[in-house]
Amino acid sequence: TAARLYTEQDPLVILGSSSLKPTVSNSSSAWLVQFFSSWCGHCIQYSSTWKALAQDVKDWQQAISVAVLDCAQEENFDVCKEYGIKFYPTFKYFHAHSPETNRGTIYRGADREIQSVRQLMVNILQNHTKLNWPDHCPPLRPYSSVELLSLLGQRSDHYTAIIIEEPDSYVGREVILDLLQFSGVEVKRALSSDLPLLDALKISTFPSVYLLHPNGTHTILHVEKRLRFFFSSLLRTLPGVQRKLKSSISSSSISNGGQMGVLSDKMIGDPWRDFDRSKVYTADLESALHYLLRVELATHNSLEGEELKIFKDFVTVVAKLYPGGGSVVKLMETLSDWLLSMPLQRIPYQAVLDLVDNKMRISGVFLGSELRWVGCQGSRPGLRGYPCSLWTLFHVLTVQHDTMPTALDYTGLQHEAAPVLQVMRRYIRTFFGCKECGRHFEEAAEESMDKVNNKEEQILWLWNQHNRVNNRLAGSLSDDPLFPKAPWPSPSLCSSCHEEKNGVHVWNQENVLLFLRQHYGAANLSPKYSVTPPRLPAPPPNPDPVAVKQTSQPEEEHRGEEGEEKKEPQRKAEEKQKEMPQPVDKALRGDGRGEALDLGVKVRKEGGAGGAGGGGVWILGLGFNSVDMSLCVVLYVCSCLFLMLLFFFFKVRSRRWKLRYSRLHV
Numbered sequence: 001t002a003a004r005l006y007t008e009q010d011p012l013v014i015l016g017s018s019s020l021k022p023t024v025s026n027s028s029s030a031w032l033v034q035f036f037s038s039w040c041g042h043c044i045q046y047s048s049t050w051k052a053l054a055q056d057v058k059d060w061q062q063a064i065s066v067a068v069l070d071c072a073q074e075e076n077f078d079v080c081k082e083y084g085i086k087f088y089p090t091f092k093y094f095h096a097h098s099p100e101t102n103r104g105t106i107y108r109g110a111d112r113e114i115q116s117v118r119q120l121m122v123n124i125l126q127n128h129t130k131l132n133w134p135d136h137c138p139p140l141r142p143y144s145s146v147e148l149l150s151l152l153g154q155r156s157d158h159y160t161a162i163i164i165e166e167p168d169s170y171v172g173r174e175v176i177l178d179l180l181q182f183s184g185v186e187v188k189r190a191l192s193s194d195l196p197l198l199d200a201l202k203i204s205t206f207p208s209v210y211l212l213h214p215n216g217t218h219t220i221l222h223v224e225k226r227l228r229f230f231f232s233s234l235l236r237t238l239p240g241v242q243r244k245l246k247s248s249i250s251s252s253s254i255s256n257g258g259q260m261g262v263l264s265d266k267m268i269g270d271p272w273r274d275f276d277r278s279k280v281y282t283a284d285l286e287s288a289l290h291y292l293l294r295v296e297l298a299t300h301n302s303l304e305g306e307e308l309k310i311f312k313d314f315v316t317v318v319a320k321l322y323p324g325g326g327s328v329v330k331l332m333e334t335l336s337d338w339l340l341s342m343p344l345q346r347i348p349y350q351a352v353l354d355l356v357d358n359k360m361r362i363s364g365v366f367l368g369s370e371l372r373w374v375g376c377q378g379s380r381p382g383l384r385g386y387p388c389s390l391w392t393l394f395h396v397l398t399v400q401h402d403t404m405p406t407a408l409d410y411t412g413l414q415h416e417a418a419p420v421l422q423v424m425r426r427y428i429r430t431f432f433g434c435k436e437c438g439r440h441f442e443e444a445a446e447e448s449m450d451k452v453n454n455k456e457e458q459i460l461w462l463w464n465q466h467n468r469v470n471n472r473l474a475g476s477l478s479d480d481p482l483f484p485k486a487p488w489p490s491p492s493l494c495s496s497c498h499e500e501k502n503g504v505h506v507w508n509q510e511n512v513l514l515f516l517r518q519h520y521g522a523a524n525l526s527p528k529y530s531v532t533p534p535r536l537p538a539p540p541p542n543p544d545p546v547a548v549k550q551t552s553q554p555e556e557e558h559r560g561e562e563g564e565e566k567k568e569p570q571r572k573a574e575e576k577q578k579e580m581p582q583p584v585d586k587a588l589r590g591d592g593r594g595e596a597l598d599l600g601v602k603v604r605k606e607g608g609a610g611g612a613g614g615g616g617v618w619i620l621g622l623g624f625n626s627v628d629m630s631l632c633v634v635l636y637v638c639s640c641l642f643l644m645l646l647f648f649f650f651k652v653r654s655r656r657w658k659l660r661y662s663r664l665h666v
């Protein structure tokens, strides 16, 4: 209903009759409240702008917060009257530390666009006096050359960024407020009219950022675009700069160590793996599948009905779209074939697990059984990991689907406009361990997933939804200070993805799509740290020389890039294969009642020939082991003997007949 114009998911505070006064009176921060009416058409249309504004200034909350109050709700009639609301929407602001008698000041400006209201918020803050200045708001005034030049060459425990700008620019103050929730950097502003400062720092274009490093060195900061978003993003990603956590317990455990402190904490559990943020790591994808198949799915004793169908679809999508071939794909293909050929309505989880563990020792099938987070490693245990890798996996799958548009043909999924998203949606709803996350994702899917019409939109929908989650979670307990949640990709990953329109940050979606295709494309996957053999044996020689060149290229690149590193995981994987337990037939007994399931490989029943101890060498990669081969030989020899016996039998008989007839003639 219109009454739900704003929900708890929006990055603003929803006030009511009992909460308005206690919230805005004696507050340590200023407040900007929109009094609206849920029946007013303009308010309904304006709600998206107000939400976007709230998102834009979410990090300013400690200095000034954004709120709404619905005057159309019966319980709010009196409070709206008390605060003198006559028209909708009415914007009122309240200074920090205002008394209870204060009914707020009306903003009468005609322009209610995001940039104007944002600048109004800066002005509101600057209109405070020294006495009622918001507790956590840093100074917004320009500093003088005398104050700033004395800082040059001084050592400190944090960065100092000086933004030098034209007097009418708001960029400096906005960046100061954007960095409010971050430790490790202090932002100050100075004016372009301060000539001694410009001479000393050799600055002639505005706005510019001059950076004083903790070690006393200083330099101008290079930014590709002189926009607020670029300045803020760059400063937030300086080494050691991290988001302050809302929980004091969490912040006390990690706030004072800076980057290295955090890393050394983490190292106690798991060795730190150096990685490149512009790459995607197969180790993360494999860890995602390992966790999903061996841990998340294990909470279901058996799969049946809708659950089974959802799991089958998930396995099919991964089997068809997981990039690079190799043993993981072979495993998923085997699992997919097996699930599809199953006549059963119910499959015990143990049967799936035995297949995932490759208890039948099918050649070329392997999925590492350890979590090796690389791009998804957190600064301490409990952060990032599985959810990060699941996002990554689905981003990769959406991009692969775009690259291989016919890959899902004949799977039953090809008629869906966005099959990868739909499969993800169903998986998250049914199996994802975080139920609350699943609920949020389902809400988002209900809202707009059906509007996705093609593979490009599929990629962008997931990217956009992921950013919405990032925005919602920024600063929450699950936000890793080393990898703060922020709109992604950052300008340092893709500067052409970012633009500004009417002073508001906007995405260049065309460039975002290009970037996503490159970032999550097969060529950008790094096998470093992977425990899985990277590739199946090379296919037979291709007569077309161009095609030969193209197919052999990734292999060469792969070798060139990883060099010796590749051999180590491969060797470990082979060792693991050897260490694998002997085949256990119950893996394939479906519901435990002993049906032999046709996998396209040989399946033996418990107690049958070659039972539990029937390991031996697997031949031709077809699932025949040495026992099977011995049986064949024995059968072959028996049939030869039988044929020879028949031969001699008839030979002797025919001789007797000949003798008998010859005697008769005589």
Ligand SMILES: Cc1cc2nc3c(=O)[nH]c(=O)nc-3n(C[C@H](O)[C@H](O)[C@H](O)COP(=O)(O)OP(=O)(O)OC[C@H]3O[C@@H](n4cnc5c(N)ncnc54)[C@H](O)[C@@H]3O)c2cc1C
Pocket (backbone or CB within 6 Å): 375, 376, 383, 384, 385, 387, 388, 389, 390, 391, 392, 395, 428, 434, 436, 437, 438, 440, 441, 462, 463, 464, 465, 466, 467, 469, 470, 473, 478, 479, 480, 483, 484, 485, 488, 489
């Ligand atoms: C479907 C789903 C829904 C979730 N919902 C919730 C929720 O409601 N509440 C909650 O607390 N947690 C939720 N989570 C978990 C949360 O989103 C994070 O995954 C988790 O907090 C770990 O965060 P992270 O810092 O590792 O980065 P993640 O957000 O997990 O991102 C992983 C990696 O993906 C890349 N990336 C980041 N943003 C984008 C983007 N927009 N497009 C493409 N790539 C990107 C980056 O390289 C990043 O390192 C959800 C997870 C999933 C998979």
